[in-house]
Amino acid sequence: MAGILDLLNSDMGKTIISGVAGQSKQSESKTQDVLTMALPVLMQAMKRNAATPQGAEGLLGALNNSKHDGSILDNLGNLFSGGVDDSVTHEGDKILNHVLGSKKANVENAIGARAGIDAGSVAQILKVAAPILMGVLGKQTRAQNVNSTSGIEGLLGGLLSGNSKENEQSFLESILDADGDGSIIDDVAGMVLNSGKKKGGLGGILGGLFGK
Numbered sequence: 529m530a531g532i533l534d535l536l537n538s539d540m541g542k543t544i545i546s547g548v549a550g551q552s553k554q555s556e557s558k559t560q561d562v563l564t565m566a567l568p569v570l571m572q573a574m575k576r577n578a579a580t581p582q583g584a585e586g587l588l589g590a591l592n593n594s595k596h597d598g599s600i601l602d603n604l605g606n607l608f609s610g611g612v613d614d615s616v617t618h619e620g621d622k623i624l625n626h627v628l629g630s631k632k633a634n635v636e637n638a639i640g641a642r643a644g645i646d647a648g649s650v651a652q653i654l655k656v657a658a659p660i661l662m663g664v665l666g667k668q669t670r671a672q673n674v675n676s677t678s679g680i681e682g683l684l685g686g687l688l689s690g691n692s693k694e695n696e697q698s699f700l701e702s703i704l705d706a707d708g709d710g711s712i713i714d715d716v717a718g719m720v721l722n723s724g725k726k727k728g729g730l731g732g733i734l735g736g737l738f739g740k
Contacts, residue, residue: 540604544657547608620658
């Protein structure tokens, strides 16, 4: 199974990056930086939530909802033309609040600091990206006929491991709260923000993130 970050290197990924950049009024390079960091973090948070039966059932139920059936991916041109509809960004905010909970602002601050943009702009990018990510997961859920709580955890794990080495997964877990004290900013500052100069392109961003 291809990893979630492979999506950003595809033609669809380029359309998503361009559209989200236009919506958030950020450059495509900054938008790609944010999405490269944010998509795995969101998925790892979902995976952690799905580690409990109740959490897995909740996520599976959401992905079986027609709003997240993957149809959002079939007409990205319409999604982005004239600006993304408020209903999409409202849904995105609900997804982020559910997935990240009290860690939402900390994650946005940490990613913003790493990408060199303000947290408010990160929030705007993620509000558009979250429904698209749910569409990707919904489409994969149907393609692989996932209908059990163990299946949804396996799906998330496959999409994460498809583009990562072992140390990447440990990073994704630790960025959410390395030492359990709730201070993601401090954790990220030590692990990510000082990880060296960022190189151009997706590989460079990942190298800086995951210490390759």
